[in-house]
Amino acid sequence: MTDTTIDPAAVTESEGPQLLSWDSRARRIVTIYVPLVCFLIVLLFPFYWMAITAFKPNSELLNYKDNNPFWISAPTLDNIRKLLFETDYLHWLATTMGIAFxxxxxxxxxxxxxxxxxxxxxxxxxxxxxxAIYAAYLVPPSILFIPLAQVVFQLGLYDTPFALVLTYPTFLVPFCTWLLIGYFKSIPYELEECALIDGASRLQILRRITLPLAVPGLISAGIFAFTLSWNEFIYALAFISSTEKKTVPVAILTELVQGDVYQWGSLMAGALLGSLPVAIFYMFFVEYYVSSLTGAVKE
Amino acid sequence: MDASTWAPSRARPSWLARLFDNRIFLICICLFPAAGLLLAFLTYPLGLGIWLAFTDTQIGRNGHWIGLENFQYLITDRVFITAVWNTMFYTAVATVIKFALGLWLALLLNEHIPFKSVLRAIILLPYIVPTVLSAIAFWWIYDPQFSIISYVLVNVLHWRDTYVDFLGTPWAARWSLIAANVWRGIPFVAITLLAGLQTISPSLYEAALLDGATGWQKFRYITSPLLMPILAIVMTFSVLFTFTDFQLVYAITRGGPINSTHLMATLAFQRAIPGAQLGEGSAIAVAMIPFLIFATLFSYFALSRRKWQQGSDND
Known part of the structure; x- marks a missing residue:
């Protein structure tokens, strides 16, 4: 929808009937814009707080008396430097990326x-x-991780990235299959029939006709799978034990939180940097992402 | 094209190519990777988990069949009872709040507003960011000494005299966890319900307007019945994933203070992996299954009802 204006004239044109009844401008502001802004503030505040903490020097971080906590007077990159060069952060990032891909x-x-x-x-x-594949999506990781830990151990994969690469598909495959079934359904079967008559084999049809037409579906499924595996926590927590092989979410929680004095600056810097890759990835493909999210539910 | 040029090209397909044109073979080949992965890492572990629940397996030691002993022990275990109760409470309260606010947000987004797609993209952010990382942000927001919420309540609004101890007492901690869960869940509910709202034909609202329906009547008699099928599905998913939630609680409280905020999933983890009691942990996980079956059946009947409403479109 191309509603980028709230010019009254345009509103009258586009939604005339509603305006006839009771839709005055002041009422719209109170019933729509005010709640919407409140929602936005609440939903975005933790990110703002995360970001601002990551750039605060420790003196400001722990002293609300002399500083306004909502702003930084002397921003510093110290927390990020500490995170990148004094921990294995880059290593964790690479591991997570590899496992997700x-x-x-x-x-x-x-x-x-x-x-x-x-x-x-x-x-x-x-x-x-x-x-059956749809039902598999309803089996949550929380009830699978204990027996899976044993399976992984018996296969000799414990504490290797392969443990995660092989177990993540348990929740990715059902979702992606369900999404792609919907996509394939939308491609006219006549195209395949033509190719069959022309003497193409089934695999040729899949490669030359169906897949190119299903690229949007593939992108949606791929993005969703990537973010899901980036965000996965419980398997990564249970199957990986050595520091350098951990994924970003697990590593930040288990390696950066040590002792009684929490390094909030570095923790928030880690959380911020760990969120950025998925956030950027998501921003590029937001339409695909929304369509896969809503498509999977509507299917 | 005459027969002499036709014959060689016709004879070319090798046995391999012919094999790949065999439908049965092709179906088996195509289903093999997905079925293999799911059978090996989903179905088998599911069965193994149920078996483990009836044994006394520990990490590094094979267990023996002990029947219902794990469950008999758990029933007398106060921590387990608290966890079951917490899980129910957490799921019920968080789902209700999530859906009330999510539906409200979806209705707001369904209005004619500028920058709608940008707004939609921003609103989904809490959902796509790794849960643990936003949970850490909440942990910091809930810090007893430097909580920004306390700062606002005490120093800016002067509503309270002391800082709130968000995670120090059981009830405060439970509500704090529910708030974090709601925060994370609203975007998913809002965006999926928005998709449902957009499928409702505007002509229905125009007809209602001509009949003189009020805003509430429009919502009650048009929006809610037409939204119900998708709402049921979204709610099934939401209940399922809230009930088995692990990350938020593990990251923010780790079950504390004094085991009072454990959910079944976090308790299962604590007993099974750090505690090495795989059998007991599995028993806790298996205790979640009856509820999950209930939720799945609910989802199935919601789906079939939707099909029935739309006529007999079998595809």
Whole structure:
């Protein structure tokens, strides 16, 4: 929708009927804009607080008497420098990135094939397979991590990144498959029939016709999978024990929080930098992200 | 094109190519990666977890079948009872608040407002940022000495004389956790419900307006019945993930003060991994399953009801 103006004339044109009844401008401000601004302030405040703490020197951080806590008078990069060069932060970042890309790639590969089989090869019971995969999404990691820890241990993967690359697909594959089934459904089957008549094999059809048309769906699923694996916590906490192999969320909580005196500046810097990659990634693909989020629920 | 040029190209497909054109084979191949991953790392562990719940397995030591002993012990364990109660309370209260505020936000966003897509993008931020990292921010916001909320209440508004001890007493800590959970959950609820709202045809509202319906009547008789199917699904997901929540509690209180804010998931973790009692931890995790089955059935019937409403479109 292209509603970038609140010019009364334009409003009258676009939503005339509502204006006829009781939609005056003052009323709109009180019932819509004021609550909306309150929501925005509450939802964004923790990020502001995170960011401002990350750049505050310790003297300001712990002294509200002489400084206004909502602002910084002498911003410093000290906390970030400490985080980057005195901890393994860059190492954790690289590990997390690798694991997120690995599991995203693996899940997309498995999901594309599964979604294609379920939606396009249509066999008896394919609906039930789809439903089973959907049901798998409803099994939360919190009840799986204990037995999974044992499986991972028996496979000799404990404390390796592969433990996470292989276990993240348990919640990524159901989601991506479900999303891609919806996408494949929207591609006209006639295109595939034409290709079949022209003598293309099934795999050629998948590679040359269906996949190129499903690129938006692939992007949505990929972004969602990437952010989900970046944010994953409980498996990473349970399956990885050595400091240098931890992922960012786990490492910040377990490695930076030590002793009784919390280094709030560095902690917040770590939280901020750990959030930035997903936030930037998200900002680039926000439309795909929203469509995958809402599409998966509507399916 | 005559037959002489046709024959060679026709003979070219090798046995491999022909194999890949066999439907049955192709279906098996296509389903193999997903099915393999899910069977090995989801179905098998699920069964193993249920088995472990009836054994006395510890880390590094294989267990023996001990029947219901884990559960019998847990029923007498005050910490477990508190955790079950906390989980119910946490889920119920957080879900109600999340949906009330989320629906409100969705209705606000459904109005004609400028920069709608930008707003939508910003509102989703709490949902996409790693939960643990925003939980750490909340931990800092709830700090007993340097809490910014306390600062505002005491030094700016002068509503209180002392700083609030957010995480020091059981009830304050529970409400603080619920507030953090609501904060994180509102965007998901709002954006998905907004998608549901946008599917409602504006002509229905125009018809209602012509009939002289008030704003509340429009909401009551048009918005809420048409939103109900998607609301049911979103709520199932929300309840499911709030009930099994782990990250927020683990990051902010770790179950403290004195085990009073443990949820079932955090208690299971504490008993199983640091405590090495895999059997007991599994028993706590398995105790969550009946509730999850209930939520899944709820979701299934909501889905089928939606199909029924839209006619017999089987695709």
């Amino acid at each position: 690995g599991s995203t790639f693996l899940s997309l590969f498995a999901s594309v094939l599964a979604a294609y089989a379920i939606q396009r090869l249509r066999f008896r019971g394919s609906d039930y397979v789809g439903l």
